[in-house]
Amino acid sequence: MKGSQFKQPMLEFSGSCAGCAETAYARLVTQLFGDRMYISNATGCSSIWGGPGATSPYCTNKEGHGPAWSNSLFEDNAEHGLGMYTAQKFIREGLAEKVREVMEKTVCEERKAVCAKYLETMNDGEANKAATAALVANLEANVCCDTVKEILDNKEYxxxxxxxxxxxxxxxxxxxFGGVDHVLASNEDVNIxxxxxxxxxxxxxxxxxxxxIGQVAQFAAAGKEVKKKSLAEIAMSYGYVYVAQIAMGANPAQTIKAIAEAEAYNGPSLIIGYAPCEMHSIKGGMMHCQDEMKKAVECGYWNMFRFDPSKETGKFTLDSKAPKDGYQEFLRNEARYSRLIREFPDRAEELFARNEAAAKERYEHLLKLVELYKD
Ligand SMILES: Cc1ncc(C[n+]2csc(CCOP(=O)(O)OP(=O)(O)O)c2C)c(N)n1
Incomplete structure (x- = not known):
C-alpha cells in the first residue's frame, strides 16, 4: 500500500459516473507505472472518461512524465496496443545498439559502467528507469560524438x-476477442x-x-440463459500468459500484487477486474461500489486468483476464501437481477438457482486447479 497510495496518480478529474470502478483500477495502475506507461484503449466507457474531446484526465507528474494514451477502434484495440509495444521495442533495440557502440568506444570507465547497467536492465522496468536516468545524465554531461547525440535525441524512448x-x-x-487472443499468444511483454x-x-x-445467468440486459430482457465465459481460463490454457482475476474492494492488497506481478512478468498478461457499474443498479447507489465487490467475493459470485507461469511450483493461487452464505441476497441487491423477479418470478427463481449452482461448480473447479498446478 505504501508503494502505491503515497504516489501521485496520473489520472485525475475524469468524467466517469460517480463511484465508477473502472477509474479506480486505472488510477491505481498509473500510481504504479504512470511515468513510463503506454495505454492503448478500446472504445467504451474507459475511452470516454479516459479521452473526452479536447481534454485528458491523464496527466503528468512534476518531472513531466505521464502515460501516453491512444484509442484506435473498439474491435482492434489489442492489436493496436501490440503495435505500440512493437514500435517502441524496435526503437529501443536500435538505441541499445548505439549504447553498445558508445560503451565499446569510450575510454571513460564511468561511461562504460552506465552503458553496461542500461543494457543489463533493458527488460526490468524499475531498474531500467534508474539506469536510464544515470545514462542520460552521463551522456548529457559530454556529448562527444554523433552517436551520443542520436541517443539523446531519442531519450524518451x-x-x-x-x-x-x-x-x-x-x-x-x-x-x-480475436485480437485479445492473438496478442496473448504473441508472447510479447504487454499487459491487458x-x-x-x-x-x-x-x-x-x-x-x-x-x-x-439470470442477469437482465439489453438482448437478454428475460434474463441471460447461459453462464459467463471463463476468459481467464482460455488465457491460462496457453501456459505462458500471466492471468489474474481481482476485485479491489474485496482485497486491495491482492489487486496491487496482481498488477505488480503482471507488469513484472516478461510476457503477455491478462488482468480481469470486477467492476460494479451504474448499469447494475445496486441498492443504495454507486457509493457502495467497493463494498459490492467485497460482497461479490464473499458469497462466491466473483473469484480472485492469480496464475503465474514464471513460478516453478504453485503457479495457480486461489485468493478467494470458500464462499459464505448470502448468494441469493447478493443477486437480489442489484436491480439487474431483481427486476427479473417482478417480471418473471418463476423464471427468476430457476435462473438464480442455476447462477448459484454454476458459481459453486466454478469454485470447486478452481480448487482443483490449485491441486493441478501444485508441483
Ligand atoms: C465495431 C464496433 N461495434 C460497436 C461499437 C459501438 N460501441 C462503442 S463502445 C461500445 C460498448 C463497449 O462496451 P465494453 O467493451 O463492455 O466497455 P464498457 O463501456 O463497459 O467499459 C460499443 C458497442 C463500436 N464503436 N465499434
Missing part, C-alpha cells in the same frame, strides 16, 4: 515502457486489463459473454 491495453468486457470477451462490468456499459447495457 530509452526507458523500458509499461504497455497496457485497457477495455471493457464487450471488447475483450466478444468483439475484440479488462474492466469487467458484465455488460456493454457505454452503449446502454447490452449483454456480453461476461454477463451471467
Amino acid at each position: 530509452l526507458c523500458k515502457k509499461s504497455v497496457w491495453i485497457f477495455g471493457g468486457d464487450g471488447w475483450a470477451y466478444d468483439i475484440g 486489463f479488462v474492466f469487467d462490468t458484465e455488460v456493454y456499459s457505454n452503449t446502454g447495457g447490452q449483454a456480453s459473454k461476461a454477463s451471467n
Whole structure:
C-alpha cells in the first residue's frame, strides 16, 4: 500500500459516473507505472472518461512524465496496443545498439559502467528507469560524438515502457476477442486489463459473454440463459500468459500484487477486474461500489486468483476464501437481477438457482486447479 497510495496518480478529474470502478483500477495502475506507461484503449466507457474531446484526465507528474494514451477502434484495440509495444521495442533495440557502440568506444570507465547497467536492465522496468536516468545524465554531461547525440535525441524512448491495453468486457470477451487472443499468444511483454462490468456499459447495457445467468440486459430482457465465459481460463490454457482475476474492494492488497506481478512478468498478461457499474443498479447507489465487490467475493459470485507461469511450483493461487452464505441476497441487491423477479418470478427463481449452482461448480473447479498446478 505504501508503494502505491503515497504516489501521485496520473489520472485525475475524469468524467466517469460517480463511484465508477473502472477509474479506480486505472488510477491505481498509473500510481504504479504512470511515468513510463503506454495505454492503448478500446472504445467504451474507459475511452470516454479516459479521452473526452479536447481534454485528458491523464496527466503528468512534476518531472513531466505521464502515460501516453491512444484509442484506435473498439474491435482492434489489442492489436493496436501490440503495435505500440512493437514500435517502441524496435526503437529501443536500435538505441541499445548505439549504447553498445558508445560503451565499446569510450575510454571513460564511468561511461562504460552506465552503458553496461542500461543494457543489463533493458527488460526490468524499475531498474531500467534508474539506469536510464544515470545514462542520460552521463551522456548529457559530454556529448562527444554523433552517436551520443542520436541517443539523446531519442531519450524518451530509452526507458523500458509499461504497455497496457485497457477495455471493457464487450471488447475483450466478444468483439475484440480475436485480437485479445492473438496478442496473448504473441508472447510479447504487454499487459491487458479488462474492466469487467458484465455488460456493454457505454452503449446502454447490452449483454456480453461476461454477463451471467439470470442477469437482465439489453438482448437478454428475460434474463441471460447461459453462464459467463471463463476468459481467464482460455488465457491460462496457453501456459505462458500471466492471468489474474481481482476485485479491489474485496482485497486491495491482492489487486496491487496482481498488477505488480503482471507488469513484472516478461510476457503477455491478462488482468480481469470486477467492476460494479451504474448499469447494475445496486441498492443504495454507486457509493457502495467497493463494498459490492467485497460482497461479490464473499458469497462466491466473483473469484480472485492469480496464475503465474514464471513460478516453478504453485503457479495457480486461489485468493478467494470458500464462499459464505448470502448468494441469493447478493443477486437480489442489484436491480439487474431483481427486476427479473417482478417480471418473471418463476423464471427468476430457476435462473438464480442455476447462477448459484454454476458459481459453486466454478469454485470447486478452481480448487482443483490449485491441486493441478501444485508441483
Ligand atoms: C465495431 C464496433 N461495434 C460497436 C461499437 C459501438 N460501441 C462503442 S463502445 C461500445 C460498448 C463497449 O462496451 P465494453 O467493451 O463492455 O466497455 P464498457 O463501456 O463497459 O467499459 C460499443 C458497442 C463500436 N464503436 N465499434
